[in-house]
Amino acid sequence: MRALVTGGGRGVGRALAQALCDAGAKVVICGRDAARLEAAAAELGAVAVPCDLSHPEGALELGERAVGILGGQDLLINNAGVQVNMSHLDGNGAEVLAAAQDEIATNLTSIVALTAAVMPHLVEAHGAVVNIGSGLALAPKASAPVYCATKAALRTYSRALRYQLEDAGLPVAVHHVLLPLVETDMTAGRGRGKITAEQAATEILAGVRRGRSEIAVGKAGLLPHLLRFAPGLAYAMLRRGSPP
Numbered sequence: 001m002r003a004l005v006t007g008g009g010r011g012v013g014r015a016l017a018q019a020l021c022d023a024g025a026k027v028v029i030c031g032r033d034a035a036r037l038e039a040a041a042a043e044l045g046a047v048a049v050p051c052d053l054s055h056p057e058g059a060l061e062l063g064e065r066a067v068g069i070l071g072g073q074d075l076l077i078n079n080a081g082v083q084v085n086m087s088h089l090d091g092n093g094a095e096v097l098a099a100a101q102d103e104i105a106t107n108l109t110s111i112v113a114l115t116a117a118v119m120p121h122l123v124e125a126h127g128a129v130v131n132i133g134s135g136l137a138l139a140p141k142a143s144a145p146v147y148c149a150t151k152a153a154l155r156t157y158s159r160a161l162r163y164q165l166e167d168a169g170l171p172v173a174v175h176h177v178l179l180p181l182v183e184t185d186m187t188a189g190r191g192r193g194k195i196t197a198e199q200a201a202t203e204i205l206a207g208v209r210r211g212r213s214e215i216a217v218g219k220a221g222l223l224p225h226l227l228r229f230a231p232g233l234a235y236a237m238l239r240r241g242s243p244p
Contacts, residue, residue: 001025003025003027004063004077006029006051006078006079007030008046009033012132012201012204015200016205019202019205025075028049028066028070029047030049030066037049054101056105056109059113075130076127078130078132080106082107083144083147084147111157127173128175129161129175131177132179133178135178135223138152138223139234139237142239155176174213175214177217180194181241182194203215
């Protein structure tokens with residue numbers, strides 16, 4: 001197994017990289033913080049490639065470097081993401097624009113670029129793409145509108161990409177993950193009832209092995225049902241960022 005895990009220096013990405021390394025996979029991890037990334041790679045037994053995915057052209061370079069290091073690619077895990085709490089009510093359009101551009105580039109545009117760049121290698125290997133999303137793709141919270149929008153877009157992108165591959169008869173699986181609130185640096189001080197990154201990684205990889213197109217982790221599995229039978233309650237619960 002040859003895998004690239006973006007955002008692999010911390011949180012769910014690191015837990016996924018650890019599980020893959022423990023299973024004997026050859027793993028490349030990327031992240032913005034070069035020092036943190038190198039330390040994580042040394043502990044995990046992975047290879048570090050520092051990359052800032054808020055500049056999507058860097059995703060193209062990352063894909064090329066990762067394939068070179070791995071000698072091909074079987075698995076792409078698009079995990080890197082940023083979340084900015086922002087208000088559209090204070091008239092600071094320049095500040096909102098800068099934050100939104102960073103979120104959209106990291107959470108969506110870079111994923112599109114990187115996935116396209118490595119797709120020929122995934123096709124050759126009969127590989128898989130795993131896009132790490134959020135329950136907030138289904139029911140947004142008020143404080144992070146752009147983050148929620150990127151996660152909704154990622155879910156739609158994953159489905160459409162799956163359609164393209166199926167229609168072309170190409171042997172690449174596309175998995176989309178709905179995460180609940182996970183205990184990570186990004187969620188520090190936010191919400192209650194968090195699961196560990198290790199638990200999330202275990203459930204994600206189990207879903208991949210079972211061939212599930214959409215992998216709902218933990219309490220996120222309740223959200224689609226709640227939206228079907230009590231949508232008002234679901235939206236009210238997530239509006240303030242509470243877990244489903």
